[in-house]
Amino acid sequence: MNFYFVKKPSLLRDGIQELLKRRFNESHIICCNQFNYEEIHEASIILIDVDEALTKLDDLERLHNEGVKIAMWVEDLGIRGAKPLFKMGLEGYLYYDIDEDTLVKALRFIIEGKRYVSPLLGGMLIDVYRKSHIKKVKPPLDLLSRREWEVLQLLVKGYNNVRIADELFLSDKTVKNYVSSILHKLHVPDRTNAVIKALKKQWLYL
Template identity: 30%
Template structure:
């Protein structure tokens, strides 16, 4: 089989390529240091499986995945990442990624994943699937409205006037929001809610 490894950390990329070349059924391993290089290689070479990091310069692994799908290539795509971000995983799923796994795995595990996708099956790290399946918004509709106004820079007084609430009620909502999001302050609460797309 012919593989492509796209990874911006040179030591990790070189080590991965060398280890993959030791596998009996691997004929060639092409290396790219960013997404743009990966696309350039894919335009020239027939590759069975592309192993992509997400956060790379020029273009991300997700950009490369979307390019492969848009150009209707037969190449299977394995995203290998340290990031457990729900947004990344959802975008990869939308582009029909073949496998999305975390980096803390052995070469034998990675080879097993490669064989899985070549057999036409999918593989996703359980931690990621769990995150998407059970990451439900804990905030009530009213709490989302309050936090959305906090995100716009509104004070408690402004929120109270806009939503026809008392100052005390707004403070109670804020306490509930911080508790539910396990946030230390308003800014952190807004950041967490934005990352998880919980602002409504």
């Protein structure tokens, strides 16, 4: 597997590069200062800094359409102009304040064909989907039970387990079991990613 990490030189970049070499030692890890389509189009997965990504939107969309897995690396929650990258529906949106195990877990999710979004970036992605997918709900009742669907609807509203339990007249433990079942069936690691998937699939809207 060809793994490209596109980010300007820094101690952080060096640390991540060593981490990738250590935890993905069967992959070919390539670090680039700048995005170069001719070099990078053979990548299996690309981890790219958001500032560099914003200068290469057309190339990234082309690669994404060709099936290359792309994850965006974000260090500033106040980044402006990143909406096109969130609308693109990339495989990963990673915030720099992430521990090693979570980063590895996120990248393995992406390699497996799943999507990972850091919880702190979830709000940005949800906002994009909220504004661009205002359509009739489409319950995935072939995938989720009716009760799981009811729980998912309340997750999208931002309810915690206690509030969901009160709303549906269930125990906290039962709600926790439903949430775990939803995450398993949707192949997502957490509630934020479950909500994002539901919005992306147009099952629900905010």
